[in-house]
Structure formats: C-alpha cells, structure tokens
Amino acid sequence: xxxxxxxxxxxxxxxxxxxxxxxxxxxxxxxxxxxxxxxxxxxxxxxxxxxxxxxxxxxxxxxxxxxxxxxxxxxxxxxxxxxxxxxxxxxxxxxxxxxxxxxxxxxxxxxxxxxxxxxxxxxxxxxxxxxxxxxxxxxxxxxxxxxxxxxxxxxxxxxxxxxxxxxxxxxxxxxxxxxxxxxxxxxxxxxxxxxxxxxxxxxxxxxxxxxxxxxxxxxxxxxxxxxxxxxxxxxxxxxxxxxxxxxxxxxxxxxxxxxxxxxxxxxxxxxxxxxxxxxxxxxxxxxxxxxxxxxxxxxxxxxxxxxxxxxxxxxxxxxxxxxxxxxxxxxxxxxxxxxxxxxxxxxxxxxxxxxxxxxxxxxxxxxxxxxxxxxxxxxxxxxxxxxxxxxxxxxxxxxxxxxxxxxxxxxxxxxxxxxxxxxxxxxxxxxxxxxxxxxxxxxxxxxx
Ligand SMILES: NC(=O)c1ccc[n+]([C@@H]2O[C@H](COP(=O)([O-])OP(=O)(O)OC[C@H]3O[C@@H](n4cnc5c(N)ncnc54)[C@H](O)[C@@H]3O)[C@@H](O)[C@H]2O)c1
Numbered sequence: 001x002x003x004x005x006x007x008x009x010x011x012x013x014x015x016x017x018x019x020x021x022x023x024x025x026x027x028x029x030x031x032x033x034x035x036x037x038x039x040x041x042x043x044x045x046x047x048x049x050x051x052x053x054x055x056x057x058x059x060x061x062x063x064x065x066x067x068x069x070x071x072x073x074x075x076x077x078x079x080x081x082x083x084x085x086x087x088x089x090x091x092x093x094x095x096x097x098x099x100x101x102x103x104x105x106x107x108x109x110x111x112x113x114x115x116x117x118x119x120x121x122x123x124x125x126x127x128x129x130x131x132x133x134x135x136x137x138x139x140x141x142x143x144x145x146x147x148x149x150x151x152x153x154x155x156x157x158x159x160x161x162x163x164x165x166x167x168x169x170x171x172x173x174x175x176x177x178x179x180x181x182x183x184x185x186x187x188x189x190x191x192x193x194x195x196x197x198x199x200x201x202x203x204x205x206x207x208x209x210x211x212x213x214x215x216x217x218x219x220x221x222x223x224x225x226x227x228x229x230x231x232x233x234x235x236x237x238x239x240x241x242x243x244x245x246x247x248x249x250x251x252x253x254x255x256x257x258x259x260x261x262x263x264x265x266x267x268x269x270x271x272x273x274x275x276x277x278x279x280x281x282x283x284x285x286x287x288x289x290x291x292x293x294x295x296x297x298x299x300x301x302x303x304x305x306x307x308x309x310x311x312x313x314x315x316x317x318x319x320x321x322x323x324x325x326x327x328x329x330x331x332x333x334x335x336x337x338x339x340x341x342x343x344x345x346x347x348x349x350x351x352x353x354x355x356x357x358x359x360x361x362x363x364x365x366x367x368x369x370x371x372x373x374x375x376x377x378x379x380x381x382x383x384x385x386x387x388x389x390x391x392x393x394x395x396x397x398x399x400x401x402x403x404x405x406x407x408x409x410x411x412x413x414x415x416x417x418x419x420x421x422x423x424x425x426x427x428x429x430x431x432x433x434x435x436x437x438x439x440x441x442x443x444x445x446x447x448x
Pocket of ligand 1: 006007008009010011012029030031032035083084085086099102103106120121122123151152153154155262263
C-alpha cells in the first residue's frame with residue numbers, strides 16, 4: 001500500500017514509521033520545513049524511545065520518506081492519513097480544527113483516483129462529515145471515502161502501543177474503505193489485535209470517551225488521595241485494594257499532581273464542549289476538568305506547606321518537568337503550574353529534566369536549569385519530584401544530603417517509601433499517604 005501521512009509529529013511520525021515497518025511504502029508530509037530537513041538529515045525532531053532506529057531502518061530500506069510537498073505524495077497514495085494537531089481553541093476550549101480542515105482541502109486538490117482519507121487526529125464527533133464535505137466542495141470529482149481511525153498510542157511507549165494495540169478502531173460509512181483499512185492493518189490483524197469496525201461518528205466518540213474515562217479515573221484517585229491525607233490512609237493501598245478488582249483494574253490509579261500532556265486536558269475540555277453543544281452535558285467530565293485544573297496549583301501549595309508555610313527566598317529543586325517520563329513533551333505539563341505557583345510565592349527554582357529541557361525553556365522562564373538531579377539539589381532547601389523518570393527512582397540519598405541545604409523532599413509521584421526516606425533523614429511528603437493515622441475522627445454519625 002502507498003500511504004501518505006499528513007503531519008509528522010508525535011502521532012504522524014510514529015504511525016508512518018510503524019506502517020513502513022509493516023512493509024507499506026510511506027511518505028510523511030509536514031508543513032514545518034525544519035522538521036522535514038531534520039528528518040532528511042537522520043535527526044528525530046521529538047524524543048520517543050526506539051523511534052530513531054525505526055526511522056533509520058525504514059528510510060534505508062526505501063519504505064519511508066519525508067517531504068514538505070503534499071501534492072505528489074497525495075496523488076500517489078491509496079490511503080492518506082490526517083495526523084495534524086487539534087489543540088484547544090483559544091478562548092472557548094473547543095477543538096481547533098483549522099489544521100484538519102486545511103489538510104482536507106489540500107488533499108482534495110491533489111488526490112487522483114479512489115483515495116481513502118483517514119482522520120487519525122483526535123476530532124469531535126461529526127468532523128468526518130465535515131472533512132468529506134470540504135473534500136467534495138474543493139474537488140467535486142473526487143472519488144473518496146472518509147474514515148475515522150483514532151490513535152491510542154501513549155508517548156514514551158508509542159511504538160510498542162502502535163505495534164501491539166489493545167484494539168484498532170475504524171469508523172467508516174463506505175464499504176470500499178473497509179477492504180483498504182484491513183489491508184493497511186493486516187500485520188496487526190493477523191496478530192489478533194481486534195479490528196473494531198463502527199460507524200464514523202461512533203469511532204470519533206470512542207476516542208473521547210476513552211480519554212475522558214482515563215482522566216476521570218486519575219482524578220478519582222487524586223481526590224481519594226486528598227481524603228487519605230486528611231483521615232490517615234494510604235492511597236497506594238487503596239488503589240491496590242480496588243485495582244485488584246477486575247471490574248476496576250489497577251491501571252491509571254496512581255495518585256499524583258494531576259493529569260497533563262498533549263491529550264487529556266484538551267480532549268476532556270473538547271468533550272465537555274461537545275456535550276454542552278448537543279444538550280447532553282457530560283457532568284462527570286466537567287467536574288474532572290475542574291478538579292484537575294485546581295489540583296496542579298494546589299500541588300504548589302503542598303510544597304509551600306511542606307516548607308513550613310513560606311518559600312520566599314528559599315531554593316527549590318524540581319526533578320522532572322515533562323508531563324510524564326520518556327517524552328520531551330511539555331504540553332500542559334503539571335510542572336508549569338507548580339513552578340508558577342512557587343515562583344509567585346517567592347521561591348528560587350532550579351529544575352532538571354532528562355529530555356524536556358529544550359521544550360521547557362520555551363514555556364517556563366524565570367528559573368535556572370541544572371545539569372542533573374544533584375546539581376538541582378545543590379544548596380536546595382527542598383526537592384520536589386514532579387516526573388518519575390527512571391533516573392530519579394534510585395537517587396543517592398547520602399549524596400543529596402551533602403549538597404542540600406534543607407531536608408524537605410516532596411514526592412508528587414510516590415516513588416519512594418516514607419519510612420526509607422525518613423530513615424535516610426529526609427522530611428518526606430508523598431501524595432495521599434498520611435504520616436500517621438489521625439486520631440480525632442468523629443465517628444458519632446456513623447454509629448447512628
Ligand atoms: N501525542 C499523542 O500522544 C497523541 C495520541 C493519540 C492521538 N493524538 C492526536 O493526534 C493528533 C496529532 O497530535 P501530535 O501530538 O502528533 O501533534 P504534533 O503537534 O506533534 O504534530 C502535528 C504536526 O502536523 C503538522 N501540520 C499541521 N498542519 C499541517 C498540514 N496542513 N500539512 C502538513 N502538516 C501539517 C505540524 O507542523 C506538526 O508537525 C492530535 O489530534 C492529537 O490529539 C495524539
């Protein structure tokens with residue numbers, strides 16, 4: 001199959017490289033000439049484990065190429081994927097679809113013969129109808145089928161997720177496209193990954209429903225963590241206690257600083273807007289969004305409380321900035337709000353992230369950047385572990401203590417055990433793990 005990928009970011013580049021690895025001939029297109037130039041020079045514009053090798057191998061084999069020139073790439077293609085960004089629209093939080101619509105018009109002008117156009121970008125229900133309308137309006141002679149094929153990969157494990165997905169969702173209205181999509185995904189289909197065919201609108205909804213559900217699960221355990229802190233419980237044990245129930249499942253039950261990243265914040269918000277527009281308010285998701293928004297800054301206040309109520313003039317070291325480990329993605333990372341809250345309170349901040357420093361410098365200013373964890377700890381009154389990169393999981397406590405000025409350690413990912421940290425001499429603060437049971441719970445109501 002000849003596949004063209006419009007947009008060569010986190011999703012387009014990974015999908016393109018994986019499709020090439022399946023044996024398809026893939027052209028990745030991007031408007032960003034710098035990105036394409038870098039790819040021509042063998043450089044990967046993002047950090048994603050394993051992607052450099054996959055791109056190099058498939059480029060060498062002649063199955064993967066890169067261009068800024070959309071028209072010839074589309075003319076030659078059996079299938080064109082749209083994998084451009086769909087950020088939150090400034091002002092109202094709806095998904096901003098301008099890149100999708102502009103790609104649809106460009107594709108329409110260039111397509112030759114029957115071409116399946118597949119939206120891989122996360123788009124609100126009904127977008128496929130609009131993409132089809134734009135294509136036919138731009139090029140009334142176009143022979144096309146517009147398909148929805150939402151992507152579920154996770155940054156940091158994107159290749160594994162793409163090659164071994166839990167399921168592949170394909171939403172279509174035209175039977176001709178079904179055969180083409182089966183051919184595109186044949187290698188995975190043979191490996192038994194369920195290929196779930198639905199209507200186009202249903203496929204669009206599945207993506208938002210999935211992300212909203214996961215965001216809700218995270219937010220649930222985060223609120224449970226707050227309760228644990230107040231009443232003397234351990235949220236990790238609560239999570240394990242409920243997660244072992246197969247109906248609930250153990251994943252996405254790690255209490256922390258709130259969800260962030262390039263997907264959950266914008267997708268939950270977009271779903272809320274869609275629900276409101278259609279008079280089917282998604283109240284659980286509305287609350288999830290509101291709770292998560294306040295949580296990130298609240299984590300700043302948690303650090304301030306751990307430092308005795310004031311951080312003015314104190315030195316705080318931040319370990320990890322990206323929204324999760326194994327990515328350089330800083331979009332909507334909780335670290336942004338946490339650092340801002342601490343800066344507002346007068347703290348002097350030094351931060352380090354293994355892969356996210358370049359992206360972080362573009363969104364966080366007024367702080368210093370260190371060379372590693374120990375550099376960040378140098379002279380610090382308090383260390384805050386924000387992103388659980390592996391290299392922060394086995395810190396040398398003795399070395400930290402020799403360079404630190406204070407002993408406060410705020411572990412927003414519950415990487416460490418309280419007793420280990422206290423034994424090592426730290427004033428340890430985790431999330432949802434109370435120091436000792438609170439004695440003064442009034443049980444009188446419960447007895448009635
Ligand atoms: N990042 C993830 O983990 C993830 C996972 C699942 C789904 N998604 C969804 O996939 C979509 C893409 O996300 P991303 O993280 O890859 O975004 P991204 O910003 O990394 O990449 C988008 C790319 O599209 C390019 N582009 C924009 N308009 C173009 C056009 N008309 N022609 C050619 N190129 C164009 C941009 O230059 C950019 O390089 C979004 O809808 C997102 O919600 C993302």
